[in-house]
Amino acid sequence: MMAAETKLPPVLEIIRGNIVKHGNPLAMKGSEVAAWANALKLPEHGDLLFYTGGEYQLLPFIDSLVSTMTHMDQGSKVFSLMMGARNIINKTGINAEKIYASVLAKDRERFNSISYKAAIILQKLGYDLCYAGKKELYSGALLSELGFCEDMESYALKVAEVLKQSRAKTIVCLSPHAAEVFKFVYPKLVKDFPFEIRTFVDLVWEKRHRLPAIKTDKTVVVHDSCRLARELEITEELRDILQSVGVPVREAMSNRQWTTCCGGPNKLLFPDVSHTVATRRVEELEETGADLILTSCPYCLSALQGGQGKDTKTVIEDLIEFLFRGFEA
Amino acid sequence: MADLQKEFNDYTKNLNKASKDENIKKAITRAVKSYRETTAETLDRFPHTPEMAEEVRGIKSNSIAHNSELLKQAMDSVERNKGKAFYAKDKQEALEMTAKIIGTGKTIVKGKSMLGEELSLREYLEEKGNEVWETDLGEFILQLNHEKPMHILSPSIHVPREKVAELFTKFFNKEVPPDIAQEVAVVRDFLREKYFTADVGISGANVVAADTGAMVIIENEGNVRLSTGAPPVHIVLVGIEKIVPTFQEAMKVTEVTWRYAQYGVPGYVNIISGPSKTGDIEKVTTYGAHGPKEFYVIFVDNGRSDMAKEEKFSEALHCLRCGGCMYECPVFQVTAGHFGHVYMSGIGAVWTAFVAGGLEKAAPLVFTCLRCGRCVERCPMKINVPSMIQKLRERVVCG
Numbered sequence: 001m002m003a004a005e006t007k008l009p010p011v012l013e014i015i016r017g018n019i020v021k022h023g024n025p026l027a028m029k030g031s032e033v034a035a036w037a038n039a040l041k042l043p044e045h046g047d048l049l050f051y052t053g054g055e056y057q058l059l060p061f062i063d064s065l066v067s068t069m070t071h072m073d074q075g076s077k078v079f080s081l082m083m084g085a086r087n088i089i090n091k092t093g094i095n096a097e098k099i100y101a102s103v104l105a106k107d108r109e110r111f112n113s114i115s116y117k118a119a120i121i122l123q124k125l126g127y128d129l130c131y132a133g134k135k136e137l138y139s140g141a142l143l144s145e146l147g148f149c150e151d152m153e154s155y156a157l158k159v160a161e162v163l164k165q166s167r168a169k170t171i172v173c174l175s176p177h178a179a180e181v182f183k184f185v186y187p188k189l190v191k192d193f194p195f196e197i198r199t200f201v202d203l204v205w206e207k208r209h210r211l212p213a214i215k216t217d218k219t220v221v222v223h224d225s226c227r228l229a230r231e232l233e234i235t236e237e238l239r240d241i242l243q244s245v246g247v248p249v250r251e252a253m254s255n256r257q258w259t260t261c262c263g264g265p266n267k268l269l270f271p272d273v274s275h276t277v278a279t280r281r282v283e284e285l286e287e288t289g290a291d292l293i294l295t296s297c298p299y300c301l302s303a304l305q306g307g308q309g310k311d312t313k314t315v316i317e318d319l320i321e322f323l324f325r326g327f328e329a
Numbered sequence: 330m331a332d333l334q335k336e337f338n339d340y341t342k343n344l345n346k347a348s349k350d351e352n353i354k355k356a357i358t359r360a361v362k363s364y365r366e367t368t369a370e371t372l373d374r375f376p377h378t379p380e381m382a383e384e385v386r387g388i389k390s391n392s393i394a395h396n397s398e399l400l401k402q403a404m405d406s407v408e409r410n411k412g413k414a415f416y417a418k419d420k421q422e423a424l425e426m427t428a429k430i431i432g433t434g435k436t437i438v439k440g441k442s443m444l445g446e447e448l449s450l451r452e453y454l455e456e457k458g459n460e461v462w463e464t465d466l467g468e469f470i471l472q473l474n475h476e477k478p479m480h481i482l483s484p485s486i487h488v489p490r491e492k493v494a495e496l497f498t499k500f501f502n503k504e505v506p507p508d509i510a511q512e513v514a515v516v517r518d519f520l521r522e523k524y525f526t527a528d529v530g531i532s533g534a535n536v537v538a539a540d541t542g543a544m545v546i547i548e549n550e551g552n553v554r555l556s557t558g559a560p561p562v563h564i565v566l567v568g569i570e571k572i573v574p575t576f577q578e579a580m581k582v583t584e585v586t587w588r589y590a591q592y593g594v595p596g597y598v599n600i601i602s603g604p605s606k607t608g609d610i611e612k613v614t615t616y617g618a619h620g621p622k623e624f625y626v627i628f629v630d631n632g633r634s635d636m637a638k639e640e641k642f643s644e645a646l647h648c649l650r651c652g653g654c655m656y657e658c659p660v661f662q663v664t665a666g667h668f669g670h671v672y673m674s675g676i677g678a679v680w681t682a683f684v685a686g687g688l689e690k691a692a693p694l695v696f697t698c699l700r701c702g703r704c705v706e707r708c709p710m711k712i713n714v715p716s717m718i719q720k721l722r723e724r725v726v727c728g
């Protein structure tokens with residue numbers, strides 16, 4: 001591993017180290033990540049495990065990390081390779097507290113509430129959820145995507161252990177990235193991984209007829225997440241759901257399996273390019289004349305928001321936030 | 330070690346700059362739109378294409394699995410046709426073989442070839458004291474501008490007509506207005522003279538049929554016809570992955586290639602199997618009638634057979650270089666060929682790792698890829714680039 005540690009851009013090393021040591025990419029405490037569920041008192045055991053992976057909750061912090069990293073290398077806006085990641089971290093003092101402090105309370109609240117809203121929606125539709133609370137670990141999707149194969153092998157075992165403690169048969173994932181890695185990667189790494197993997201969208205779709213109608217004067221366009229559309233092949237479900245709550249949908253020119261990536265995946269290493277890609281996707285979506293962009297992936301949500309112009313009137317929301325409105329009314 | 334850091338940094342700087350370049354944005358947006366429209370239209374007009382693409386996938390995977398036999402057969406066929414066939418195991422060998430055939434002080438006209446880029450062929454031959462002319466209009470523009478291609482099929486995709494006019498005015502030493510027809514005309518006049526005075530013509534090939542030794546070259550401009558027909562010597566440099574068993578199969582690969590390469594129906598498909606010959610006087614076969622008297626084929630490996638041996642990567646050799654994936658790549662759409670090192674975009678990262686620079690050159694590309702997978706939707710060969718990218722990341726990280 002020595003070679004890798006010196007060869008890789010520091011931001012990757014930070015993410016890797018945090019996942020392996022702290023169970024999430026930003027070294028946040030489990031109790032913080034699970035704080036959204038305090039009032040719900042979800043049981044630890046059950047048939048259906050509600051899995052957040054901390055992904056929505058951590059979003060504003062990841063953005064803050066990216067801007068800190070970008071800021072750190074501001075002169076050249078490039079990251080220094082091979083400089084010994086730990087040195088840089090020590091020198092600049094990037095740590096969870098510093099990043100935590102720079103996140104706005106309103107962002108923290110919004111993203112925390114997404115997991116809460118998702119749980120409420122599923123409960124209202126009649127699903128009985130259990131949740132691992134502060135023991136829940138991030139899926140490790142980034143370890144797998146970034147190529148940390150050795151770390152992923154041992155990390156997956158730890159995660160699987162926690163999942164098994166729930167005694168669940170089915171896991172419902174909020175993030176398509178978690179669903180993908182559980183569905184396609186875990187069975188190869190963990191000998192006994194007996195779970196049925198579903199997504200939030202999938203479960204809602206099955207009981208979509210129970211969703212309350214949503215009254216809105218906004219026109220809606222769907223941004224398909226790459227993972228959801230291509231790997232998990234979930235596209236029509238989103239349209240069906242919106243149809244059953246009585247909301248007409250516009251289609252971007254690139255939609256369903258032809259969807260355009262939000263640029264999120266290379267945000268950590270190439271924030272500038274990622275931003276340009278996101279801006280272009282937002283433009284494609286706005287070309288439809290819609291004023292509300294809906295997506296169903298935490299990284300798409302965050303990347304697209306980052307790609308929005310300052311004086312844009314379009315709103316970007318997660319499907320979870322949008323559907324929750326029906327229950328509030 | 331320090332060099333790698335510099336490379337990554339230079340790459341990133343370049344990429345960032347490209348992503349803010351209005352010329353690239355304008356040019357690629359236009360190109361993407363036209364690619365999608367033309368392709369949709371021609372697939373509509375020739376609806377058998379997707380099925381044929383699937384057949385071609387079978388042909389390619391069978392050909393890669395039997396590559397060494399096919400190579401031998403193709404070389405024998407070329408020799409039987411009175412050409413000369415060579416196998417170059419790496420870049421250096423390929424360059425030396427070519428230089429040995431050509432010598433020094435010659436004039437060379439060259440068709441567009443990604444393999445040529447991979448080998449830095451023009452630069453090498455120039456160093457050996459030859460005059461080399463790129464005859465593809467896009468490549469010609471880049472040659473004058475000392476730039477590398479920004480797309481495998483439309484190399485100068487990022488250069489607008491105003492810039493071309495500026496370049497030509499300087500080079501031809503006369504006022505060339507920013508009018509595309511006039512720009513094309515000055516190059517036509519200039520190169521016409523070169524074709525008929527050149528000593529050697531060089532081309533690549535899109536497909537090779539092992540049974541007949543036929544080289545198939547798709548083009549629109551007609552520059553390949555002239556480069557391979559007018560000079561007394563024709564040298565083909567072609568990657569060993571381009572060989573398929575039979576002529577009939579080669580035709581299928583050709584049709585699928587051009588259809589996804591936005592050619593609709595290409596202006597020309599050249600099929601060249603040997604030197605020019607005649608038996609018209611007393612049935613005595615004489616070589617070099619109207620076309621080249623000498624015909625050489627250099628089959629280049631340069632990492633391809635290593636790639637073929639790797640289960641996770643051999644599929645990348647099915648690539649037809651149609652360029653379709655690049656138009657669909659969200660990163661390529663904003664950076665053009667800056668997301669590349671000789672070979673471009675996701676598939677290019679894989680090729681870079683094996684044949685054009687190795688894992689070090691590929692590393693920045695491998696981490697630039699979004700792994701979004703839209704390229705796979707477009708790819709007629711359904712090459713799973715995102716999964717290869719993930720495997721390459723593992724190699725960078727875990728060694």
Ligand code: SF4
Nearest residue numbers: 648649651652654708
């Ligand atoms: S990877 Fe596929 S789409 Fe891209 S150039 Fe090759 S054959 Fe064409």
